[in-house]
Amino acid sequence: MARYNAKAAEEKWQNIWRERRCFDVETDPQRPKYYVLEMFPYPSGKLHVGHVRNYTMGDVVARYKRAQGFNVLHPMGWDAFGLPAENAAIAGKVHPKEWTLSNIDTMRAQLKRMGLAYDWRREIATCHPDYYRHEQKMFLDFLKAGLAYRKESWVNWDPVENTVLANEQVIDGRGWRSGAAVEKRLLSQWFLKITEFAEELVVSLKTLERWPERVKLMQENWIGRSEGARVFFALKGRREKLEIFTTRPDTLFGAAFCAIAPSHKLAEQIASRDPKLAAFIAECNQMGTSEAAIETAEKRGYDTGIKAIHPFDPAIELPVYVANFVLMEYGAGAIFGCPAHDQRDLDFARKYHLPVTPVVLPPGQDRAHFQIALEAYTETQGTLINSRFLDGLDVAHAKRAAIKRIEELQAGEGTIAWRLRDWGVSRQRYWGCPIPVIHCAKCGIVPVPEKDLPVTLPDDVTFDQPGNPLDRHPTWKHVACPQCGCPALRETDTFDTFFESSWYFARFCSPRAAHAFERRDVDYWLPVDQYIGGIEHAVLHLLYSRFFTRALERCGYLAITEPFAGLFTQGMVCHETYQDTAGNWLFPEEVQRDDKGRLHDAQGGPVTAGRLEKMSKSKRNVVGLETIVDAFGADTARLYLLSDSPPERDLEWTDAGIEGAWRYANRLWRLVTEREKPLPPAGVAMPKELSAADQKLRRATHQTIALVTDDLEKFRFNRAVARIRELTNAIDEIGDAGGATQREAIEAAVRLLAPMMPHLCEELWQALGHQTLLAVESWPAADAALAIAETVTLAVQVNGKLRGTVELPRDIGDDDAKEAALALPTVMRALEGKSPRKTIVVPNRIVNVVV
RNA sequence: GCCCGCGUGGCGGAAUGGUAGACGCAACGGACUUAAAAUCCGUGCCGGGAUACCGGAGUGCUGGUUCAAGUCCAGCCGCGGGCACCA
Numbered sequence: 036m037a038r039y040n041a042k043a044a045e046e047k048w049q050n051i052w053r054e055r056r057c058f059d060v061e062t063d064p065q066r067p068k069y070y071v072l073e074m075f076p077y078p079s080g081k082l083h084v085g086h087v088r089n090y091t092m093g094d095v096v097a098r099y100k101r102a103q104g105f106n107v108l109h110p111m112g113w114d115a116f117g118l119p120a121e122n123a124a125i126a127g128k129v130h131p132k133e134w135t136l137s138n139i140d141t142m143r144a145q146l147k148r149m150g151l152a153y154d155w156r157r158e159i160a161t162c163h164p165d166y167y168r169h170e171q172k173m174f175l176d177f178l179k180a181g182l183a184y185r186k187e188s189w190v191n192w193d194p195v196e197n198t199v200l201a202n203e204q205v206i207d208g209r210g211w212r213s214g215a216a217v218e219k220r221l222l223s224q225w226f227l228k229i230t231e232f233a234e235e236l237v238v239s240l241k242t243l244e245r246w247p248e249r250v251k252l253m254q255e256n257w258i259g260r261s262e263g264a265r266v267f268f269a270l271k272g273r274r275e276k277l278e279i280f281t282t283r284p285d286t287l288f289g290a291a292f293c294a295i296a297p298s299h300k301l302a303e304q305i306a307s308r309d310p311k312l313a314a315f316i317a318e319c320n321q322m323g324t325s326e327a328a329i330e331t332a333e334k335r336g337y338d339t340g341i342k343a344i345h346p347f348d349p350a351i352e353l354p355v356y357v358a359n360f361v362l363m364e365y366g367a368g369a370i371f372g373c374p375a376h377d378q379r380d381l382d383f384a385r386k387y388h389l390p391v392t393p394v395v396l397p398p399g400q401d402r403a404h405f406q407i408a409l410e411a412y413t414e415t416q417g418t419l420i421n422s423r424f425l426d427g428l429d430v431a432h433a434k435r436a437a438i439k440r441i442e443e444l445q446a447g448e449g450t451i452a453w454r455l456r457d458w459g460v461s462r463q464r465y466w467g468c469p470i471p472v473i474h475c476a477k478c479g480i481v482p483v484p485e486k487d488l489p490v491t492l493p494d495d496v497t498f499d500q501p502g503n504p505l506d507r508h509p510t511w512k513h514v515a516c517p518q519c520g521c522p523a524l525r526e527t528d529t530f531d532t533f534f535e536s537s538w539y540f541a542r543f544c545s546p547r548a549a550h551a552f553e554r555r556d557v558d559y560w561l562p563v564d565q566y567i568g569g570i571e572h573a574v575l576h577l578l579y580s581r582f583f584t585r586a587l588e589r590c591g592y593l594a595i596t597e598p599f600a601g602l603f604t605q606g607m608v609c610h611e612t613y614q615d616t617a618g619n620w621l622f623p624e625e626v627q628r629d630d631k632g633r634l635h636d637a638q639g640g641p642v643t644a645g646r647l648e649k650m651s652k653s654k655r656n657v658v659g660l661e662t663i664v665d666a667f668g669a670d671t672a673r674l675y676l677l678s679d680s681p682p683e684r685d686l687e688w689t690d691a692g693i694e695g696a697w698r699y700a701n702r703l704w705r706l707v708t709e710r711e712k713p714l715p716p717a718g719v720a721m722p723k724e725l726s727a728a729d730q731k732l733r734r735a736t737h738q739t740i741a742l743v744t745d746d747l748e749k750f751r752f753n754r755a756v757a758r759i760r761e762l763t764n765a766i767d768e769i770g771d772a773g774g775a776t777q778r779e780a781i782e783a784a785v786r787l788l789a790p791m792m793p794h795l796c797e798e799l800w801q802a803l804g805h806q807t808l809l810a811v812e813s814w815p816a817a818d819a820a821l822a823i824a825e826t827v828t829l830a831v832q833v834n835g836k837l838r839g840t841v842e843l844p845r846d847i848g849d850d851d852a853k854e855a856a857l858a859l860p861t862v863m864r865a866l867e868g869k870s871p872r873k874t875i876v877v878p879n880r881i882v883n884v885v886v
Numbered sequence: 887g888c889c890c891g892c893g894u895g896g897c898g899g900a901a902u903g904g905u906a907g908a909c910g911c912a913a914c915g916g917a918c919u920u921a922a923a924a925u926c927c928g929u930g931c932c933g934g935g936a937u938a939c940c941g942g943a944g945u946g947c948u949g950g951u952u953c954a955a956g957u958c959c960a961g962c963c964g965c966g967g968g969c970a971c972c973a
Contacts, residue, residue, distance in 0.1 A: 252889075256968065334971075378971095570967085699910090832904085
């Protein structure tokens with residue numbers, strides 16, 4: 036039995052697509068556009084099947100939409116800056132640039148073997164000055180627009196590597212590579228003012244109809260909008276006031292103390308004259324930031340001796356503490372404590388013997404007996420007590436009344452607090468985009484003049500010592516101040532690499548333009564119609580990009596505010612993990628299974644299989660592409676990745692699964708190429724009279740076209756594949772008896788499958804006698820009339836229990852259906868001679884007889 | 887703690903409130919073959935019948951709504967994810 040030669044066919048069709056420029060596209064305002072994009076990869080070394088699942092989904096959408104007549108933009112590029120390149124440089128004595136570019140070459144070649152319908156002319160890599168020069172310009176524009184600024188802030192500092200670490204790089208309070216306990220350090224850093232758009236970023240989530248609810252919810256949580264009030268407490272014997280934020284102004288009469296963050300201005304002020312407080316603050320700064328550290332940390336405070344005056348009654352004085360649980364970054368960095376209705380405040384009050392006054396009486400509680408012991412009442416149902424003018428109100432009304440009074444007294448106002456903080460973009464790293472500013476002793480911070488852009492990275496850097504190579508480069512940072520000409524210093528920090536990925540989707544529209552974007556191109560192509568990527572970017576990349584698009588719009592670069600009209604988050608590809616007796620991770624191909632099902636390594640040593648995990652280099656549970664594509668071809672891999680699980684769920688890679696897909700590829704291939712009786716020629720007319728079997732196949736064909744089209748619209752690739760397999764089964768069933776109907780069915784199957792298995796389908800399309808390329812063919816249309824059956828099978832139930840089925844003409848009258856149902860022997864037996872009380876007929880579906 | 891999602895055969899998974907288990911994987915049995923591979927056919931569970939077939943139970947658990955519930959509602963159990971000293 037002959038086998039489909041995937042390798043030869045795939046090479047052949049890839050060459051033809053390339054020669055005929057099938058996937059090259061241009062801006063064409065006369066035609067409807069569709070922009071499909073998969074999150075571009077970091078060039079870590081090699082592609083694995085996890086990457087490919089993502090790109091295959093995008094490719095199906097791109098090919099499908101093209102067949103539907105859209106002008107489809109489907110580009111690919113490289114998120115090329117980042118830490119791993121530097122780590123490789125430190126470990127392997129290879130320059131980050133070389134390492135990155137050679138990885139890109141490898142991965143590009145791998146991608147090309149997958150037959151993805153990309154416009155490769157548009158490829159970009161973010162590490163090229165031709166790319167990053169534009170973001171330097173954007174940064175300067177942000178600076179002018181007040182969207183970028185520099186401030187001192189507390190950062191994660193790795194004392195061994197001498198660098199700031201991103202939050203993701205701090206694992207349980209320790210640097211991910213050095214293992215050193217991360218310290219908090221106060222450093223001057225560049226920030227982008229994402230908080231400026233906090234409100235908009237939440238509100239317009241509602242307009243993103245084709246985004247997963249889950250992602251929108253995560254962004255909403257992350258931005259964290261809280262309605263409340265800002266209240267100013269006068270401080271006894273002091274001129275300044277203490278600003279606090281609260282979401283519970285209704286509980287102001289329950290206040291027992293005020294507390295400020297250790298890094299609060301007032302705390303620092305007092306500490307300068309109070310060594311004990313200074314020591315306390317230092318201790319707070321030592322505290323770990325890991326989840327465990329926070330959970331076990333005791334609530335501690337230091338009484339400053341200062342008294343705050345209650346805004347509603349000057350006779351009430353509250354002690355002001357510096358407390359370790361108050362965060363400077365949120366609200367005003369200061370709170371009032373209401374122990375009866377906040378658990379932390381209660382813990383704190385019990386420890387420091389502060390009064391606990393309940394001010395909200397839970398529903399159904401007796402005021403005389405209501406007491407707070409060790410558990411605060413934090414619900415917002417209840418009635419205000421002990422609160423003078425608020426007494427008797429429910430919580431919601433009391434909040435409003437309290438805010439009204441605060442505003443009348445000019446002691447504050449209703450306001451909204453955000454959890455979202457400005458985006459710190461400075462990194463003490465070499466392999467990133469240089470931040471285009473100069474520090475001058477006289478002029479301060481001076482932006483690099485536009486004529487001097489790009490500020491390019493020097494190539495001659497060393498990695499033999501820890502820290503930022505740019506900082507110790509002998510000449511690079513020494514420049515003349517563009518304003519006064521005096522010797523000055525270049526900024527040696529580089530941008531967070533999320534900076535590059537925040538605008539790359541727009542650059543694809545005009546990837547070689549001299550300035551960032553051609554308006555004609557971005558106005559045509561943007562927003563991205565379908566974006567596809569992993570859920571791990573639900574907040575970071577997707578939020579940054581939404582912010583960036585707004586910032587670019589404000590600076591006149593773009594005319595849109597939302598970059599991605601549709602988003603799909605696909606699941607991960609997982610694989611078992613393997614470890615030998617020494618605990619070393621093993622690659623799947625190093626593990627063999629003996630006939631008793633036990634696992635061994637190459638030397639015969641026992642191997643234990645661990646849990647199913649996301650494919651990752653460190654655990655070695657990756658399935659490389661080469662092995663799979665060499666053995667089965669790209670199409671088989673694509674089919675398996677699409678068919679085995681719903682796309683949003685995780686997929687477990689199994690060898691048996693890929694073999695099943697390979698069996699199907701061959702089955703379809705034989706269906707066309709190995710026939711005892713040849714199919715009628717292409718374009719053969721459908722006979723007027725069709726046998727029942729022929730009619731049935733025709734119906735299946737047109738039903739399948741309609742269903743698969745619907746499935747692809749809704750990203751249900753696994754179901755689309757199942758439908759096509761069903762049609763294949765139907766084609767098999769009719770055997771060589773079918774003529775024109777069988778050709779019609781096979782052609783439909785091939786065309787429907789083409790987005791998923793493009794090479795095989797081109798091969799079959801050609802074998803079926805066609806001259807055209809499927810890659811540029813239009814999508815098949817279902818004939819609704821042909822998809823409808825003349826007869827339908829009705830299920831017949833007695834008391835809701837299935838008792839049989841009956842084949843009847845479509846749209847038969849209810850009475851006829853009832854009669855036919857009652858005539859069934861199984862129904863009569865179930866009725867046991869009783870007469871039906873009621874019969875429900877759902878046309879063309881079901882008859883339910885109730886006795 | 888708060889918010890969200892999900893529980894269906896041995897496995898991945900299908901089912902606009904209307905015949906649960908499509909499609910596939912695995913396993914078992916059979917056909918073809920000197921043999922193997924490949925290919926093809928059959929098989930969800932329990933009880934009875936060699937077989938056709940007949941009966942029953944069944945979508946995490948307990949209730950409810952309905953002629954009819956995997957699907958809707960309430961409560962519980964379990965798993966997964968996000969956020970969290972956020973005032």
